[in-house]
Amino acid sequence: MEISQLISPERVVCLSGINSKKRLLENLGQLLSLGAAGTDPTDIFHHLVDRERLGSTGLGHGVALPHARMGKHEKAIGAFIKLDKPVDFDSPDGQPADLIFGLLVPEEHTSEHLEILAALAGMFSDHELSQSLRECSRNDELFQRLSSWQQTDNSG
Numbered sequence: 001m002e003i004s005q006l007i008s009p010e011r012v013v014c015l016s017g018i019n020s021k022k023r024l025l026e027n028l029g030q031l032l033s034l035g036a037a038g039t040d041p042t043d044i045f046h047h048l049v050d051r052e053r054l055g056s057t058g059l060g061h062g063v064a065l066p067h068a069r070m071g072k073h074e075k076a077i078g079a080f081i082k083l084d085k086p087v088d089f090d091s092p093d094g095q096p097a098d099l100i101f102g103l104l105v106p107e108e109h110t111s112e113h114l115e116i117l118a119a120l121a122g123m124f125s126d127h128e129l130s131q132s133l134r135e136c137s138r139n140d141e142l143f144q145r146l147s148s149w150q151q152t153d154n155s156g
Contacts, residue, residue: 003123004147006078006103006116010034012143014136016084024087025049028066028102031079036104039071044104058091062134063124067103069113076116077104082133082142099124099133123149 011031018024029045036044047068051057058064079102086096101120105113124130129149136142 003078003149006076007080007143007146008035009140009143011077011079012146013080013139014082014084014142018081018083018087019085021052021087021089022049024081024083024100025052025066028079028081028100031081032077032102032104035077035079036071036073039073039104044068044070047104048102056090056092058089058097059121059124060091060093060095061124061127061130062086062095062097063099063101063130064089064091064097065101065103065117065120065124067105067113067117069105069107071104071106073104073106075106076112078102080142080146082136099130 011034015027018027025048026045029041029048032044033039033041047070048066051068052066057066081100083098086098089097091097103116132145133142136145
């Protein structure tokens with residue numbers, strides 16, 4: 001998976017002053033709507049909230065992957081937020097999340113949705129990447145580090 005196919009510079013941001021999961025998901029809805037022409041940010045927010053009600057999308061280690069399937073857009077869309085202060089995401093390890101990758105996938109793309117989530121989970125299990133992202137203070141730096149990440153093959 002090429003992360004650059006999911007994100008764009010305007011959908012990768014450092015945010016401060018977010019103090020709740022709800023506020024974070026509202027911001028994520030706004031960012032995702034930038035890549036989904038004609039899709040209402042409030043609609044995206046509600047889909048993200050509905051998905052969270054099914055179970056937390058917090059992975060642990062300060063990472064969360066809120067996601068939803070909706071709409072008639074043609075491809076998966078991603079957005080990334082780095083928070084200055086982590087928010088509670090009901091993660092399995094109890095740690096609040098400060099690295100948030102949001103994903104919006106067309107309704108009928110179930111297998112693609114699962115493949116992307118698995119790839120993102122693998123990506124964010126790279127602790128060096130997570131630490132590198134936490135050190136960023138500018139949006140362009142975040143975008144560069146995310147889009148240049150390559151999975152290393154540790155099999156042999």
